[in-house]
Amino acid sequence: MSITSALSNALSGLNATTRAAEVVSSNVANSMTEGYGRREIELGARQIGNTASGVAVVGIQRATDPVITGERRLSDGLVGLESTRVDYYDTISRALGQADEAGSITGLxxxxxxSLIDASNHPESDTHLYAVSNSASALSDRINSAADAISQARQNADQDIATTVDRLQSALDKIVKINVDIQKNVSSGYDASGLMDQRQLLIDEVSQIIPVKEVEREHGMVSLYTPGGSILLASKAATIEFSPVNTITPDMVVDPGVLSGLKINGHSVSTSAENGPIAGGELAGLFEIRDTLAPEAQTKLDAFARDLVERFQDSAMDPTMSAGMAGLFTDGGAAFDIANEEGLSNRLKLNAVVDPNEGGDLWRLRDGIGAASEGDAGNATLLQSMLSKLQSGVATTSGGFSTIERTSSGLSSDLFSYFETAGLASQSDLSYASAQQMSLKTIELENGVDTDNELQKLLLIERSYAANAKVIETVETLFDQLMRI
Structure with missing residues (x-):
């Protein structure tokens, strides 16, 4: 080997160790950086003509495990879905109130x-009659507020869908731009690892909204597909379309086109949370609340309101009531029609004729809704009949409840229990999904930066650098000796 060859080899070694030190320092500095992929320097023999001439830096590899990352992203989407469900059921539980809680629907x-028991014992007392009116009014108000909470949950979900779709579209557009930049860098022989880190964070954001699978393409680019088969990103980003509405009423559904569905590249897609193109993520959870869970809650609350109205809208209980006359509880002030059950819980109202706050007469609670004049102050027959109606077992004919006979309080307890049970199931599913997500993140981090290992590499790099520097020093000494000859 000639002296110049030795010098060339040593210089290439210094360049390689310098680059290796930069990679190690970058790994150590970013050991806590979210989305950072550990770098590995790739070295190869440098060839000049037919002669090996030192070492060359072939490239910088970004160390990742695409299988684990893909599984973790699916779990991210599942956590987003279950978190959305848990938040919804918490909202409904608060709206209905705990069964044993004062001021809850069951409590009221x-x-x-x-109050009916007390009024039956003292029918002549305006104080006790007022307590009946006040309790009935408080009950109807609480049912109204629960119905409003359900409507607001649907409205919030619709607005959140619009916001989430905007986030999704923005993330996809940014990934396309980074894809192009990565392609340019890789094609030009530059290190694109930093851009890949940025892209991973954006893909992670997308996976929480809609679970995605990443497919590698040429020159470092990627495509994104949903497990349900929709293409979100290929050479360009998919166009995601959704139109929110200002107000949602109980009768509004997607089928007639009143509420917006979701379109991907101009095609309507299923928004099912369990199966379909966007299943398993936050976006599917929001659609589920708006189109399935909240309408289900509305239907059940309407059924409870119907049961309450029909118990008191009975001429056999109150002979003063004529056909078509509203009872103690009304549908917005009018008699209830079974063909108009949808949204009844929003319209439920105490009959104004027995509400002193509306100019009504308390004695009608004792003498009859349709009584022409005040009767015997000591007659408790109607009050006792009202109490009996409230406490008697009645089969529920709507709302998806079983047809067993229940008292009014029993039906309200079943109403709460249904949503409490569903909420507990969602919490359990969220715990499982979160544990799975954490486990996969732990495995993913094992492929990340190990600072102890990086420092050990740095010691080897230091020795290599010193060895190459010693070769150069020796070559310099040889040149000096040759110059003195």
Whole structure:
């Protein structure tokens, strides 16, 4: 080997160790950086003509495990879905109130029963009659507020869908731009690892909204597909379309086109949370709330309101009531029609003729809704009949409840239990999904930066650098000796 060859080899070694030190320092500095992929320097023999001439930096590899990352992204989407469900059921539980909680729907039904018992024992007392009116009014108000909470949940979900779709579209557009930049860098022989880190963070954001699978393409580019088969990103980003509405009423559904569905590249897609193109993520959870879960809650609350109205809209209980006359509880002030059950819980109202706050007469609670004049102050027959109606077992004919006979308080307890049970199931599913997500993140981090290992590499790099520097020093000494000859 000639002296110049030795010098060339040593210089290439210094260049390689310098680059290796830069890679190690970058790994150590970014050991806590979210989305950072550990770098590995790739070295190869440098060839000049037919002669090996030192070492060359072939490239910088970004160390990742695409299988684990893909599984973790699916779990990210599942956590987003279950978190959305848990938040919804918390909202419904608060709206209905705990069964044993004062001021809950069940608690107010029991308050109405207690006030009727007291009024039956003292029918002449305006104080006790007022307590009946006040309890009935408080119950209808609480049912109204629960119905409003359900409507607001649908409205919030619709607005959140619009915001989430905007986030999704923005992330996809940014990934396309980074894809192009990565392609340019790779094609030109530059290191694109930093851009790949940025892209990974954006893909992680997308996977929470809609679970995605990443497919590698040439020159470092990627495509994104949903497990349900929709292409979100290929050479360009998919166009995601959704139109929010200002107000959602109980009768509004997607089928007639009143509420917007979701379109990908101009085609309507299923928004099912379990199966379909966007299944398993935050976006599917929001659609599920708006189109399935909240309408289901509305239907059940309407069924409870119907049961309450029909118990008191009975001429056999109150002979003063004529056909078509509203009872103690009304549908917005009018008699209830079974063909108009949808949205009843929003319209439920105490009959104004027995509400002193509306100019009504308390004695009608004792003498009859349709009584022409005040009767015997000591007659408790109607009050006792009202109490009996409230406490009697009645088969529920709507709302998806079983047809067993229940008291009014029993039906309200079943209403709460249904959503409490569903909420607990969602919490359990969220715990499982979160544990799975954490486990996959831990495995993913094992492929990340190990600072101890990086420092060990740095020691080897230091020795290599010193060895190459010693070769150069020796070559310099040889040149000096040759110059003195």
């Amino acid at each position: 039904v029991i308050d109405l029963e207690s």
